[in-house]
Amino acid sequence: MPAPLLTVRDLKVVIGGRHILHGVDLEVAASGTTALLGRNGAGKTTTVRGILGLVPRTGSVLLDGEETVRLATHALVRRGIGYAPEDRGVFAALTVAENLRLAERPGAREPAYDLVYELFPELRQRARQAAGTLSGGQQQMVAIARTLLNGNRLIIADEPTKGLAPKVVTEVAQVLERAAEAVTVLLVEQNLAVVRRLAQHCAVLADGRTAHRGPTAELLADADEARRLLGVGRAGHGGTVGTPARTGTPARTAAHPAAPTAEADV
Numbered sequence: 001m002p003a004p005l006l007t008v009r010d011l012k013v014v015i016g017g018r019h020i021l022h023g024v025d026l027e028v029a030a031s032g033t034t035a036l037l038g039r040n041g042a043g044k045t046t047t048v049r050g051i052l053g054l055v056p057r058t059g060s061v062l063l064d065g066e067e068t069v070r071l072a073t074h075a076l077v078r079r080g081i082g083y084a085p086e087d088r089g090v091f092a093a094l095t096v097a098e099n100l101r102l103a104e105r106p107g108a109r110e111p112a113y114d115l116v117y118e119l120f121p122e123l124r125q126r127a128r129q130a131a132g133t134l135s136g137g138q139q140q141m142v143a144i145a146r147t148l149l150n151g152n153r154l155i156i157a158d159e160p161t162k163g164l165a166p167k168v169v170t171e172v173a174q175v176l177e178r179a180a181e182a183v184t185v186l187l188v189e190q191n192l193a194v195v196r197r198l199a200q201h202c203a204v205l206a207d208g209r210t211a212h213r214g215p216t217a218e219l220l221a222d223a224d225e226a227r228r229l230l231g232v233g234r235a236g237h238g239g240t241v242g243t244p245a246r247t248g249t250p251a252r253t254a255a256h257p258a259a260p261t262a263e264a265d266v
């Protein structure tokens, strides 16, 4: 198996005196999609922010074998990490074309518009449309397209389907699937149908630590383990990752799912 593109070891983050990450370990496979999973508050977004140098962190973050944990965010970005944040970060008053133009990196190689328009022909058709008038799925397409413009090696998508209607979730899954043909993806995602469809590998966080790593299919096939780690009722059949179980609270069951479930396939 090829070496991972990203290897995170013992990543620790302390914010305002509070220990948020206690030592996260994960690998992002050289190609395809790796999912970062965990209940609400497990530390997924903080892990992403730690990888990107947006919060003070210790430990090791190897990008293609190079230690990056002491690099500033701008230096990491120059080394080829793209980020699609949870709120998509799309400028509503600007057109699609203007949103893409803003993502061009000065001094970098020619922006990869050919790739972007090949993957997402719709963006060419909508180039003059104000991004604020796009659907949630189309805005996510813009957010992902921006990360593809600069020849990034890795893109990190933070909960791209959060708050979207089931039909739009399917659209976004298609967008990510297309993106993963061109670039390696680290996907923070709560919708397990999306995870099952897109991610070959996964890491699960619990309480700021890595609780599980391995092939996604294996985890989702083990209903008891998925329920223990993710708090879902029917992990093999869709569902959304749950909120943290309080200490002493029994694991939620199929009859009492942790969160609204999205059973439809994506």
Ligand SMILES: Nc1ncnc2c1ncn2[C@@H]1O[C@H](COP(=O)(O)OP(=O)(O)OP(=O)(O)O)[C@@H](O)[C@H]1O
Pocket: 015, 016, 018, 020, 038, 039, 040, 041, 042, 043, 044, 045, 046, 047
């Ligand atoms: N800047 C901060 N200051 C204090 N506490 C924080 C800060 N950022 C995150 N936390 C806390 O750290 C824990 C992990 O948060 P984080 O957002 O990383 O979790 P998450 O797994 O991404 O959750 P969610 O799925 O709800 O987005 C939470 O308890 C959160 O309240």
